[in-house]
Every structure is written in structure tokens, then in C-alpha cells.
Amino acid sequence: MARGRTLSIGTRLLVHLVLIIGVVIMIIPFVWMVTTSLKQDWEVFTPQMQWLPETPIWRNYVEAWETAPFGRYYANTVFVATMVVLGQLIICSMAAYAFARLRFPGRDVLFVGVIGTMMLPGTIMLVPSYLILHWLNWIDTYYALVVPSLFNAFGIFLMRQFFLTIPRELDDAAVIDGASRFGILWRVYVPLSKPALATIGIFTFMGQWNSFIWPLIVTNSEEMRVITTGISMFKDQYNTNWTLMMAASTTATVPLLIVFLFAQRWFIEGITLTGLKG
Secondary structure, X not given: OHHHHHHHHHHHHHHHHHHHHHHHHHHHHHHHHHHHXXXXXXXXXXXXXXXXOOOOOOHHHHHHHHHOOHHHHHHHHHHHHHHHHHHHHHHXXXXXXXXXXXXXXXXXXXXXXXXXXXXXXXXXXXXHHHHHHHHOOOOOOHHHHHHHHOOOHXXXXXXXXXXXXXXXXXXXXXXXXXXXXXXXXXXXXXXXXXXXXXXXXHHHHHHHHHOOHHHHXXXXXXXXXXXXXXXXXXXXXXXXXXXXXXXXXXXXXXXXXXXXXXXXXXXXXXXXXXXXXX
């Protein structure tokens, strides 16, 4: 028994050591970003790597905001991310309920098709999606930034798996009370699915906030740029202003941290419970 306890403690210590190493590896780029945002230009590339600035230059944050209209970029990003999150939560909930509870011809085949879209690299869909938006005259509009992102096969799959854990007896009780299918979804399933909804919301918000290629392709004017394309303005053909770019990147990271810290409890619960069919 003593030997077993020793092995158990050793295993836990090894696991914690691996996790600590992983955390350090993941946090190093973030630390370098923050410290670089406070450096002078010549301190970025020194013969020996310099982690901390000799004198913090807080002016870099002011110059980053004055160089480009980042207020507009942030407003565009918040609006697009919010609209996509709300749209995905509605669409994913309705589609997942249909796949989990409704019976109709071709349901399983259609669900396999939805899951199959997850196997396609996103770059394959760039050209046809752009041509469709160009035909609709949506280029350089909010429609181009929001509408193509409303469908989320992963979100539909996640919500379907969560709905399967909800007892069917609740459906029967709601039907006896006179609820329609739509009423059952919004009054029974959605209130019970907050962890799954929070998971999808966090994933979607982070994905939209960090999206770069798609906004770069479908927007042309400065008024329609988002924060990621705005940050790229600090890089031109011959030079990159690393200090201002890191200052802008640091401020762009803060909303993501706030959203995750606010909803992490539901996020972890959703990841834990989704897929466990009772």
C-alpha cells in the first residue's frame, strides 16, 4: 500500500510538472508581447534577447491608437462578433433540436452532411464564398463579415449532443401543457443548455475576434476594417513597427480575457457534460 501511494504521488507530481511546463511554454509569447509593447524600437532585436525594457514606454499605446482609428476597428469587431455569436446560438439551437428530437426523412444523412463540412479546410471555401458575396453586392459591408459565419457545424454537433442528454419526459410534459415544438425548444431545452451555449459563444467570439483572412478579403475601406486587419497596418513592405504592433495586440487581447474569465465556469461545464448521453 505504501508503494502504491508513492507511485500515485509520483504520477501526480509528473502530471503537474508536465502541465506547468506546458503553461510556461504557452505564456511565454504573451509575456514577450506585453514587454515588447513597452520597449523602444532598438530594444526589440538586441544581440542578446532582452525580456524587460530598460524604461517602459507607455506612450506606445497612445501612438498605436493615434496611428489608426482603432476605436472604429474595435466597434466593428465587437458588432460583428456579437452578431455572429447571437446568430450562431439561434441557428445551432434550432438545427440541433431538429436533429436530436424531430423525425423526418433523411435526418441522419443530412446530419452526416453537416458534420462532413467540418472536414473541409476553410481556405477551399474562400473563393466560392467571395464570388457569391460579390454577386450579392455585399463586399465591404457588414453582411459579408456576419452572414457567412452564421453556420457552425461544430456548434450544431455540440448542441445536439447536449440535447440528447435531456430526458424525453420533459418533452412529453410540455406537450401535455400545450407547448409547441418551438415552445419546447425555447422554454425547456435552451434554459437547460446554458453550459453548451456558453461554450459555443466563447469559441465563436474568440474565433471572430481573431479572424484575419476573411475580413482582409471582403473589406476594402478603412471604415469596415476590424481589429486584426487594423493591427496589420503596422507592417509594410520594408519595415514593421513591432512596438506599436505589440501595443495594439495587447489591447486587443484584453476583451478575450474578460469574456473567458466571465464565462469560464459554463465553458468548462459544457465541455465536461456535452456528449454524455443519459
